[in-house]
Amino acid sequence: MNLQLYNTRTRIKEAFLPMDPAHIQMYVCGPTVYAPPHIGNGRPVVVFDLLFRLLQAVYPNVTYVRNITDVDDKINQRALETGRSIQDITTEITGYFHETCAYLGALSPTVEPRVTGHIPEIIQMIQTLIDKGFAYENEGHVLYSVHKFADYGQLSRKNQDELLAGARVEVAPYKENAEDFVLWKPSTAPTPGWESPFGYGRPGWHIECSAMSAKHLGETFDIHGGGIDLVFPHHENEIAQSAACHDAPMANVWMHNGHLSVSGQKMSKSLGNVIVIQDLMHALNGQVVRWGLLSSHYRQPLDWTPELVQTSNAALNRLYTAIESLSDEKWTMPIDLKGVDTEVLTALQDDLNTPAAFARLHELVHSINTAIDEQIKVQLQTTLLNTARFMGFLTDSANEWFRGALSSDAISESEIQDYLDQRHSAKLAKDFKAADEIRDTLKSKGVIIKDTPSGQEWQRAN
RNA sequence: GGCCGGGUGGUAGAGUGGUUAUGCAGAGGACUGCAAAUCCUUGUACGUCGGUUCGAUUCCGAUCCCGGCCUCCA
Numbered sequence: 001m002n003l004q005l006y007n008t009r010t011r012i013k014e015a016f017l018p019m020d021p022a023h024i025q026m027y028v029c030g031p032t033v034y035a036p037p038h039i040g041n042g043r044p045v046v047v048f049d050l051l052f053r054l055l056q057a058v059y060p061n062v063t064y065v066r067n068i069t070d071v072d073d074k075i076n077q078r079a080l081e082t083g084r085s086i087q088d089i090t091t092e093i094t095g096y097f098h099e100t101c102a103y104l105g106a107l108s109p110t111v112e113p114r115v116t117g118h119i120p121e122i123i124q125m126i127q128t129l130i131d132k133g134f135a136y137e138n139e140g141h142v143l144y145s146v147h148k149f150a151d152y153g154q155l156s157r158k159n160q161d162e163l164l165a166g167a168r169v170e171v172a173p174y175k176e177n178a179e180d181f182v183l184w185k186p187s188t189a190p191t192p193g194w195e196s197p198f199g200y201g202r203p204g205w206h207i208e209c210s211a212m213s214a215k216h217l218g219e220t221f222d223i224h225g226g227g228i229d230l231v232f233p234h235h236e237n238e239i240a241q242s243a244a245c246h247d248a249p250m251a252n253v254w255m256h257n258g259h260l261s262v263s264g265q266k267m268s269k270s271l272g273n274v275i276v277i278q279d280l281m282h283a284l285n286g287q288v289v290r291w292g293l294l295s296s297h298y299r300q301p302l303d304w305t306p307e308l309v310q311t312s313n314a315a316l317n318r319l320y321t322a323i324e325s326l327s328d329e330k331w332t333m334p335i336d337l338k339g340v341d342t343e344v345l346t347a348l349q350d351d352l353n354t355p356a357a358f359a360r361l362h363e364l365v366h367s368i369n370t371a372i373d374e375q376i377k378v379q380l381q382t383t384l385l386n387t388a389r390f391m392g393f394l395t396d397s398a399n400e401w402f403r404g405a406l407s408s409d410a411i412s413e414s415e416i417q418d419y420l421d422q423r424h425s426a427k428l429a430k431d432f433k434a435a436d437e438i439r440d441t442l443k444s445k446g447v448i449i450k451d452t453p454s455g456q457e458w459q460r461a462n
Numbered sequence: 463g464g465c466c467g468g469g470u471g472g473u474a475g476a477g478u479g480g481u482u483a484u485g486c487a488g489a490g491g492a493c494u495g496c497a498a499a500u501c502c503u504u505g506u507a508c509g510u511c512g513g514u515u516c517g518a519u520u521c522c523g524a525u526c527c528c529g530g531c532c533u534c535c536a
Contacts, residue, residue: 040535228467229535321500356477359476457498
């Protein structure tokens with residue numbers, strides 16, 4: 001295994017050196033559950049799922065922690081706006097998030113901690129920071145004193161003078177310095193709060209990840225991931241908190257996925273171009289979305305377009321076509337990690353080079369389609385199936401992929417069969433005009449007919 | 463202003479100091495009653511200007527654009 005990962009902290013691709021090869025530890029910043037997940041939220045889900053799979057393929061034991069942030073002012077705001085309870089909102093959105101992850105073919109993380117379940121740990125960590133002189137109390141708030149932490153800015157490569165100069169926000173009166181950030185803030189009903197040595201209140205934004213990662217992984221762990229936007233201030237502040245608290249580095253490798261745009265524009269409510277994943281579910285197979293999200297390198301920006309959806313769908317059609325002749329039991333067999341194509345593994349080990357991995361899958365398809373020896377062909381098909389499933393694709397059988405209906409108003413199989421019977425008769429009678437008309441009719445209903453030596457076959461156009 | 467990325471053929475998108483990425487779209491052909499799928503053939507790319515080199519898209523410098531972050535954001 002020669003896994004190379006780009007480390008945001010050092011800004012270079014490095015050989016991955018686990019602290020303990022017998023137990024790999026990864027933490028990824030999960031969602032704040034205040035709004036249904038959009039397509040951009042799907043990217044880190046899929047990217048770090050792939051990394052999780054890759055790590056599991058090589059190391060015996062991988063712990064993957066992805067948190068749910070269920071205490072946050074955006075949630076409070078939402079509750080205020082809608083009149084709904086906070087619990088109601090966080091439960092619903094967490095459910096959406098889980099549906100989204102399943103839809104995208106992402107494995108469940110090993111641990112999924114929630115902020116509401118870790119308030120004592122958070123309070124304890126804040127207390128330690130106060131005791132060590134890195135944090136101070138003021139007007140019911142606890143703040144982290146950024147200038148006390150010498151390495152502040154190491155991840156995002158910012159220096160403190162510049163941060164001050166760039167501060168655009170009015171400095172809150174309880175802050176000693178403009179760059180200080182909140183660890184704990186006072187709460188009044190109906191805003192959620194907890195009793196603490198610093199008064200009744202709730203945690204600030206960053207502390208939860210420091211507390212939860214420490215609890216579930218330890219003071220230092222191998223990989224910390226998230227979206228590129230989290231580099232500053234979120235991860236910078238996590239480092240400041242954790243390193244100051246534990247006198248140890250928080251994580252060895254910091255990985256960040258690039259952002260996603262929609263048809264060249266930043267997703268925003270005001271533009272009305274936010275693509276909610278729930279809305280895609282009845283129109284697209286989740287594998288198509290997963291393929292699209294992985295079709296450029298994870299650190300590059302990705303533009304989500306109708307063309308991307310179309311080509312992703314076409315790519316999967318091609319893969320499925322190549323292995324459609326495999327016997328059904330192959331689809332239910334567990335993934336054989338030894339049967340994963342080595343060139344795909346090599347590509348993925350190079351900092352998750354998914355475009356190169358996809359290219360290799362297509363090469364396998366081509367080898368299958370040109371194979372003369374039946375035994376070799378089946379061997380290649382098995383490799384392709386294994387490899388694709390290892391990456392989270394070809395999870396449905398070819399039959400489901402080609403003939404499963406995404407929406408309930410799609411034409412039924414028995415109707416299709418009626419048309420096929422009619423067409424079969426027409427063809428026997430050499431009435432090709434009638435046969436072609438039936439084919440056109442079915443096409444307009446989203447069904448494509450293939451005439452093969454063994455008879456008519458059909459599949460949905462998707 | 464500060465800090466980061468990026469500019470590759472019609473398009474999406476990897477990569478490399480000299481040798482085909484790959485997909486999609488296009489053209490021609492094979493197969494087919496016609497199609498679909500598949501196969502064969504085909505396009506000929508690396509922002510601009512310098513430098514290093516026998517040779518640069520690939521290294522160095524300059525320059526012009528584009529995007530992100532510095533405030534909530536995956």
